[in-house]
Amino acid sequence: HQSRHAFVVLQWLLSGITAYLLGLLAWRMTHRHAIGLAVYAFYLLSAYSAWYDPVISSDSLSSSALILHAWLLHIAVEGRSRPLLMAAGFFLAWLIFLRPIALLLLLPSAYAAWRYWGGAGAWRMALLVMLPFLLLDSVWAARNWHVHRQFRPLTNQGYQPDYFMKEIRGHAMVFLQG
Numbered sequence: 423h424q425s426r427h428a429f430v431v432l433q434w435l436l437s438g439i440t441a442y443l444l445g446l447l448a449w450r451m452t453h454r455h456a457i458g459l460a461v462y463a464f465y466l467l468s469a470y471s472a473w474y475d476p477v478i479s480s481d482s483l484s485s486s487a488l489i490l491h492a493w494l495l496h497i498a499v500e501g502r503s504r505p506l507l508m509a510a511g512f513f514l515a516w517l518i519f520l521r522p523i524a525l526l527l528l529l530p531s532a533y534a535a536w537r538y539w540g541g542a543g544a545w546r547m548a549l550l551v552m553l554p555f556l557l558l559d560s561v562w563a564a565r566n567w568h569v570h571r572q573f574r575p576l577t578n579q580g581y582q583p584d585y586f587m588k589e590i591r592g593h594a595m596v597f598l599q600g
Contacts, residue, residue: 426478436482436483436486437485440493443490444461444489444492445459446493447461447493447496448462450500483520484521487520488524491510491513491514491527494506494507494509494513495510495551498535499539499547500538502539507551510551511550511553511554512554514528514531514554514555515554515559518559518576522576528555531552532548532551532552535548535550536548563575
């Protein structure tokens with residue numbers, strides 16, 4: 423019971439910190455103080471972003487991880503900091519493991535690092551953003567190969583969990599793919 427409360431407090435703290443960072447990111451990217459304040463205020467007032475904070479789920483953490491990734495990527499590229507670029511990659515990896523669809527952000531994040539780092543070695547910076555996910559998922563896929571004798575990145579049940587594929591949403595997804 424106490425651990426649930428501690429986890430909810432952690433989600434609220436992360437949500438509050440990331441609301442501030444999102445406003446700061448908007449201000450730094452637009453160089454307009456009013457826009458930064460507006461983004462901060464709208465994110466604080468957004469019922470959707472705060473809806474999942476008191477519930478133990480990946481929704482609150484995934485939005486916090488996304489904002490932390492964007493913030494760290496921005497300041498890493500601006501300050502040419504490899505450790506911050508690696509930290510941005512770790513938050514992206516965390517986001518991908520929370521929400522596998524976020525895998526689609528891996529290449530755009532690497533492109534942003536390559537594009538805005540510029541100069542010699544920019545491709546290494548793109549790789550540095552992807553490295554945490556690639557390492558963690560390689561270990562996870564190797565573990566799943568050892569246990570299940572199947573290539574299963576991101577989950578231990580294939581690309582979609584078994585419970586999802588057996589319910590109506592899974593059947594609807596297969597129908598739409600067809």
